[in-house]
Amino acid sequence: MVIRYAILGLLSWKPFTGYELKKVFADSVALYWSGNSNQVYPVLVQLHRDGLVTVRTEKSTGYPEKKVYSITPLGMSALTAWVATTAPELPQSRSIFLTQLAWADLLPKEDLASLLDRYEEEVTMRLAMHREKVRRRPAAPDRTPRETFLWEMIAQHEIVMLEAELTWLARIREGLV
Amino acid sequence: MVIRYAILGLLSWKPFTGYELKKVFADSVALYWSGNSNQVYPVLVQLHRDGLVTVRTEKSTGYPEKKVYSITPLGMSALTAWVATTAPELPQSRSIFLTQLAWADLLPKEDLASLLDRYEEEVTMRLAMHREKVRRRPAAPDRTPRETFLWEMIAQHEIVMLEAELTWLARIREGLV
DNA sequence: TGGGACATGTAATTTGTTACATGATTTT
DNA sequence: AAAATCATGTAACAAATTACATGTCCCA
Numbered sequence: 001m002v003i004r005y006a007i008l009g010l011l012s013w014k015p016f017t018g019y020e021l022k023k024v025f026a027d028s029v030a031l032y033w034s035g036n037s038n039q040v041y042p043v044l045v046q047l048h049r050d051g052l053v054t055v056r057t058e059k060s061t062g063y064p065e066k067k068v069y070s071i072t073p074l075g076m077s078a079l080t081a082w083v084a085t086t087a088p089e090l091p092q093s094r095s096i097f098l099t100q101l102a103w104a105d106l107l108p109k110e111d112l113a114s115l116l117d118r119y120e121e122e123v124t125m126r127l128a129m130h131r132e133k134v135r136r137r138p139a140a141p142d143r144t145p146r147e148t149f150l151w152e153m154i155a156q157h158e159i160v161m162l163e164a165e166l167t168w169l170a171r172i173r174e175g176l177v
Numbered sequence: 178m179v180i181r182y183a184i185l186g187l188l189s190w191k192p193f194t195g196y197e198l199k200k201v202f203a204d205s206v207a208l209y210w211s212g213n214s215n216q217v218y219p220v221l222v223q224l225h226r227d228g229l230v231t232v233r234t235e236k237s238t239g240y241p242e243k244k245v246y247s248i249t250p251l252g253m254s255a256l257t258a259w260v261a262t263t264a265p266e267l268p269q270s271r272s273i274f275l276t277q278l279a280w281a282d283l284l285p286k287e288d289l290a291s292l293l294d295r296y297e298e299e300v301t302m303r304l305a306m307h308r309e310k311v312r313r314r315p316a317a318p319d320r321t322p323r324e325t326f327l328w329e330m331i332a333q334h335e336i337v338m339l340e341a342e343l344t345w346l347a348r349i350r351e352g353l354v
Numbered sequence: 355t356g357g358g359a360c361a362t363g364t365a366a367t368t369t370g371t372t373a374c375a376t377g378a379t380t381t382t
Numbered sequence: 383a384a385a386a387t388c389a390t391g392t393a394a395c396a397a398a399t400t401a402c403a404t405g406t407c408c409c410a
Contacts, residue, residue, distance in 0.1 A: 001369075002273050009280040019389050030279050032271045039370065041391055064377075064389045080283045088274040088296035090303055093338060094209045094398095096179050097265040098331050102207050103186040105324035106257045119265035126267055146353070147282035153349050154275050161270060164341035172330050176323070178397075196361050216398065218363055240406060241361045358409090365402075373394075380387070 006031050008079040011071035030154040127162040183208050185256040188248040207331040304339040
């Protein structure tokens, strides 16, 4: 399960609570678990059971008590091993839009055009949102230049893909005239 | 559920059995359900229950009896409505590789290089396989020129994306020297 | 005679999302 | 006074993959 290692990775920087991890995932340009990923809570329990993290409970006044998780040496080596040895997979692109396009010949010209318009708008919006996220991403201290570069390239990845999508869309438009 | 409409789409061409649909999905460059997608069987039952398809059972000698599914007028209009009105979504790219890369700074130079190599190999292989699939794709008769064009563009989509991936990878390599 | 294609299906598992439950505190 | 944020968690649902179960036919 990838989220295990995404969590371990974040904990390799500094301790986090489940709640904080959720927010990091929601805001991240690199890590993709969505909106309100309550998956973190059971996964943290699991990581703890496996000895990859430790917990320290902070009795805070009033609020429910915080559980601050830290990575263990065992966790660090599990993370490193995962990064080094996991076969790097390509995501199989499962695009709903492509399935729509496959039978878009059922539609009259205007409806097909409208479908393409709406998709382009979606891509453009996502591109803008992503750029905005990247722009207001907090400067992370204590990173090696190499790590900074890697994160920059991860952020670039989405941009490159969305731009390729737009180029491809333009080619469809040309062909349909 | 997208697979409902992928099935309806195929049935809009001609009747199919569940077994045949499975094979089409497995071989298709456009439709993504994987290897041995037994999902089709329960979905076909569901479509039948909803009146979007009809079944004709062919008593074949020896083999278990074939169930040939055909689309109904109701099914056709459900398909058309879906294509026309569903908001075209972008797949949120959930790449395991990017998660690995996010913490690849834990690795020594050679291991990082190896990770990139293996990923590039994966992308290149997928590109070759996809091109091969497209090349040996059977010529579909009875299609309008527009439909043929759309399917051509769907096949192109994967190629465009994989090539963008390779370009992006090359940029990482440059930056890491 | 053994494996693969034909043909149907069920069950289990995995992964991720969404909704629900609880309740204090801070901000508008 | 209402809404958002803090903070934990459970439960339900959805989608897709994989394994299992059954049995025939055909070809090497």
